[in-house]
């Protein structure tokens with residue numbers, strides 16, 4: 001049977017390598033770590049090499065959003081790190097997504113798997129309509145972006161757990177769905193808008209959950225981790 005702990009990705013949202021290594025050592029149970037903009041901009045590949053050395057899986061969350069030529073070449077630069085997942089905004093458009101996929105195929109390793117960001121979990125329907133002037137409902141927009149990603153050869157998408165059931169139904173079981181915006185009942189929302197509990201997010205069809213501050217900012221991160229694993233295991 002699948003180990004529920006393998007479904008949780010913890011972000012290393014810290015400013016330097018020392019803090020990253022301290023967190024990795026504090027949570028030896030975690031097998032899948034996410035390196036995002038804060039840490040990668042500060043440290044480049046150093047932390048990725050450390051994670052590899054520890055035998056961890058890596059989600060490199062750089063959220064590329066640029067013209068096709070730049071996205072393609074940036075993806076080519078990522079190949080040398082041998083990471084498992086990489087993010088690109090769906091709104092970079094079909095040519096950028098297809099170009100990135102082409103580069104991965106040419107690399108011949110089948111990695112990283114490419115995930116498209118659909119609609120950031122920090123955006124609420126009002127912001128989407130009034131600030132970003134997107135004239136369709138948020139769930140429909142997220143689905144549209146996921147379908148564009150699928151048609152363009154992406155391996156999956158990042159979405160809120162609130163949209164994951166619909167995206168799974170329409171995009172199919174093979175399309176990997178990763179959900180941030182996950183909050184146990186006992187955690188605060190922070191800047192996340194479209195949230196759900198870990199157990200409900202898994203039950204709704206998420207393949208992976210990204211859970212950061214409820215674990216990393218907890219007084220005892222290991223306890224928070226264990227509590228979440230227990231919550232998703234009883235379902």
Ligand SMILES: O=C(O)c1cc(=O)[nH]c(=O)n1[C@@H]1O[C@H](COP(=O)(O)O)[C@@H](O)[C@H]1O
Pocket residue numbers: 011013036061087117119120121122158159180181182190192210211212213214
């Ligand atoms: O791509 C992501 O991982 C991501 C996409 C998204 O829509 N929302 C989102 O919160 N994230 C990331 O998921 C993590 C969530 O962290 P917490 O809010 O602390 O659980 C952060 O590292 C975000 O950068």
